[in-house]
Amino acid sequence: DAGVTQSPTHLIKTRGQHVTLRCSPISGHKSVSWYQQVLGQGPQFIFQYYEKEERGRGNFPDRFSARQFPNYSSELNVNALLLGDSALYLCASSLGQVEKLFFGSGTQLSVL
Amino acid sequence: GENVEQHPSTLSVQEGDSAVIKCTYSDSASNYFPWYKQELGKRPQLIIDIRSNVGEKKDQRIAVTLNKTAKHFSLHITETQPEDSAVYFCAASPNTGNQFYFGTGTSLTVIP
Numbered sequence: 001d002a003g004v005t006q007s008p009t010h011l012i013k014t015r016g017q018h019v020t021l022r023c024s025p026i027s028g029h030k031s032v033s034w035y036q037q038v039l040g041q042g043p044q045f046i047f048q049y050y051e052k053e054e055r056g057r058g059n060f061p062d063r064f065s066a067r068q069f070p071n072y073s074s075e076l077n078v079n080a081l082l083l084g085d086s087a088l089y090l091c092a093s094s095l096g097q098v099e100k101l102f103f104g105s106g107t108q109l110s111v112l
Numbered sequence: 113g114e115n116v117e118q119h120p121s122t123l124s125v126q127e128g129d130s131a132v133i134k135c136t137y138s139d140s141a142s143n144y145f146p147w148y149k150q151e152l153g154k155r156p157q158l159i160i161d162i163r164s165n166v167g168e169k170k171d172q173r174i175a176v177t178l179n180k181t182a183k184h185f186s187l188h189i190t191e192t193q194p195e196d197s198a199v200y201f202c203a204a205s206p207n208t209g210n211q212f213y214f215g216t217g218t219s220l221t222v223i224p
Contacts, residue, residue, distance in 0.1 A: 004155075043156065045212060
């Protein structure tokens with residue numbers, strides 16, 4: 001099915017570097033959210049974008065930023081990577097701002 | 113902010129038996145409660161959800177119950193099968209946006 005797609009699937013970076021993760025929502029979905037999932041834990045909310053505007057931000061430092069494009073795809077940027085940023089980054093899309101979330105397969109980020 | 117607690121962290125049942133996973137939440141503003149199933153290395157998939165104006169919802173072998181007064185909700189899986197083995201996450205969301213707060217997950221093993 002044409003679900004939420006994320007790229008890349010895996011990424012290895014070193015401390016201090018910058019990373020950009022990409023997400024394409026399900027066709028017709030206007031909301032994109034980003035979550036961080038550390039091994040053995042539930043996903044933690046990072047950002048939500050709806051109609052290209054930030055509608056919510058979780059408890060993450062300013063090193064994390066995101067944006068949504070006119071075609072509703074989204075990027076998550078993380079600057080000055082730390083070892084603790086190693087995690088699975090999940091993108092999820094939904095029809096509206098308060099709707100069911102459908103997740104992508106994620107980007108596994110390893111920071112060495 | 114919202115705090116979601118999930119129990120147990122691991123659960124083993126014999127094939128054909130029932131499994132129950134329980135979650136509590138702290139924010140009375142939360143009004144949407146989805147459950148996700150995540151198989152190893154795969155994306156979280158929505159299996160059932162319930163809104164706060166409903167006390168119970170059933171979909172074949174899966175049911176969810178919600179007690180708003182006590183702020184807890186539960187997932188019930190009957191006639192478990194080996195393919196039900198996965199990590200299950202509960203989540204809570206206020207109606208102000210799609211910021212989902214996830215529990216820490218329950219690793220369910222169904223023994224054939």
